[in-house]
Amino acid sequence: MHRRDFIKLAGLGGVVFASGLGVKVLGAGGPSDGRTSPDEFYFVQLSDTHWGFDGPSINPDSQGTLKKAVAAVNTLDEQPDFVVFTGDLTHITEDRQARRDRMAQFHDIAGALKAKTVRFMAGEHDASLDRGEAYQEFFGELNYTFDHKGVHFVVIDNVSDPSALVGEAQLKWLQSDLGRLKKDAPIVVLTHRPLFDLYPQWDWTTRDGTAVINALMPYKNVTVFYGHIHQEHHFMTGHIAHHAAKSLMFPLPAPGSTPKRAPLPWDASAPYKGLGFRDVEADVRKARFEIAELAVSKT
Amino acid sequence: MNSFLRIALVAFLTAGLAVSTAGIGSGAPKEKVIKLTAKKFEYSPAEITVKKGEPVVIEVSSEDVKHGFTLPDFGIRTDIKPGSVNRISFTPDKAGRFAFACDVFCGAGHEEMSGTLIVTE
Numbered sequence: 001m002h003r004r005d006f007i008k009l010a011g012l013g014g015v016v017f018a019s020g021l022g023v024k025v026l027g028a029g030g031p032s033d034g035r036t037s038p039d040e041f042y043f044v045q046l047s048d049t050h051w052g053f054d055g056p057s058i059n060p061d062s063q064g065t066l067k068k069a070v071a072a073v074n075t076l077d078e079q080p081d082f083v084v085f086t087g088d089l090t091h092i093t094e095d096r097q098a099r100r101d102r103m104a105q106f107h108d109i110a111g112a113l114k115a116k117t118v119r120f121m122a123g124e125h126d127a128s129l130d131r132g133e134a135y136q137e138f139f140g141e142l143n144y145t146f147d148h149k150g151v152h153f154v155v156i157d158n159v160s161d162p163s164a165l166v167g168e169a170q171l172k173w174l175q176s177d178l179g180r181l182k183k184d185a186p187i188v189v190l191t192h193r194p195l196f197d198l199y200p201q202w203d204w205t206t207r208d209g210t211a212v213i214n215a216l217m218p219y220k221n222v223t224v225f226y227g228h229i230h231q232e233h234h235f236m237t238g239h240i241a242h243h244a245a246k247s248l249m250f251p252l253p254a255p256g257s258t259p260k261r262a263p264l265p266w267d268a269s270a271p272y273k274g275l276g277f278r279d280v281e282a283d284v285r286k287a288r289f290e291i292a293e294l295a296v297s298k299t
Numbered sequence: 300m301n302s303f304l305r306i307a308l309v310a311f312l313t314a315g316l317a318v319s320t321a322g323i324g325s326g327a328p329k330e331k332v333i334k335l336t337a338k339k340f341e342y343s344p345a346e347i348t349v350k351k352g353e354p355v356v357i358e359v360s361s362e363d364v365k366h367g368f369t370l371p372d373f374g375i376r377t378d379i380k381p382g383s384v385n386r387i388s389f390t391p392d393k394a395g396r397f398a399f400a401c402d403v404f405c406g407a408g409h410e411e412m413s414g415t416l417i418v419t420e
Contacts, residue, residue: 092409201400
């Protein structure tokens with residue numbers, strides 16, 4: 001099956017076109033069809049898989065949802081250049097050994113991805129109780145950069161400090177990294193929590209996220225992909241676009257829409273509703289990204 | 300921070316020494332003092348009711364590990380460390396129900412650790 005055909009069959013809500021200039025929703029199968037330029041590539045973002053979560057009324061297929069998503073990515077005949085998991089790979093446990101067991105199991109499941117490159121990031125469920133000790137044993141550094149076909153990717157850790165701080169040391173590291181880039185360089189930031197105050201009443205923020213955004217602001221082409229809030233969400237801070245991804249375990253309510261940020265219950269009439277992952281098409285020359293939200297299949 | 304907010308004092312005192320002295324001999328309205336205890340994974344009391352325009356001191360303490368207290372609608376947050384009492388003084392300038400929550404990741408039930416400040420007219 002061709003990837004675009006897959007996207008259409010998946011019954012997606014549409015393709016979000018994102019750039020430093022704004023966000024608008026286009027029809028599925030839109031401008032990304034026919035990508036042929038070497039300046040174009042795509043990656044897949046999966047997020048908030050919460051491996052180890054157990055709550056039959058929330059997700060009766062907690063053992064199968066991630067595996068289904070992995071299988072769905074593998075069905076794409078054109079594999080992504082890489083897959084990235086944007087945090088909360090595992091569900092929190094205060095048992096040190098159980099935490100490691102969950103990470104080992106998650107690592108094995110993610111290992112079934114056909115994509116040649118899989119990148120990981122921590123969420124607070126993975127890293128906040130031990131400042132990322134177990135996470136680093138399995139997945140490596142908490143913050144790092146990489147370059148891919150002209151795009152500079154920066155992975156920012158805003159979870160291993162339990163106070164949701166990026167911290168002075170990492171801020172200096174970020175400023176040093178950005179300092180060697182041209183102001184019009186395409187930059188993608190991957191992080192777990194929102195860098196802006198999305199809804200601090202539910203801890204949907206990064207306490208010193210404004211300092212990160214201020215460091216990024218001089219750069220013309222910056223896009224942020226993150227997780228944490230278990231739903232699709234798009235927001236602009238100035239010219240910087242922020243895109244939150246869905247979870248692969250349970251959806252959460254819209255910010256402030258309910259008294260508590262409790263997981264939304266499973267809808268038997270619409271299994272996997274609110275869950276999913278995304279395909280991100282990069283047009284490097286134009287420094288823009290198209291996002292296609294993909295559903296989790298029943299099979 | 301909310302520009303209308305008057306945060307008079309956020310001070311660390313040793314446990315057992317938290318005494319409200321504001322207003323004594325000053326002619327200012329006496330503060331309402333509310334003790335708030337944090338422990339995994341709840342606040343006690345989980346609901347606090349105060350009156351709009353009435354000065355309030357919330358004395359927060361932890362019974363176990365480090366927690367946080369954030370009340371974003373009034374621009375208030377502080378860490379809560381075991382063995383100390385934090386005094387948060389402010390005068391609510393708007394009525395309604397406002398969520399407060401722990402913003403220091405404290406364990407498996409962290410995300411349920413929240414409460415409500417009710418400000419009446």
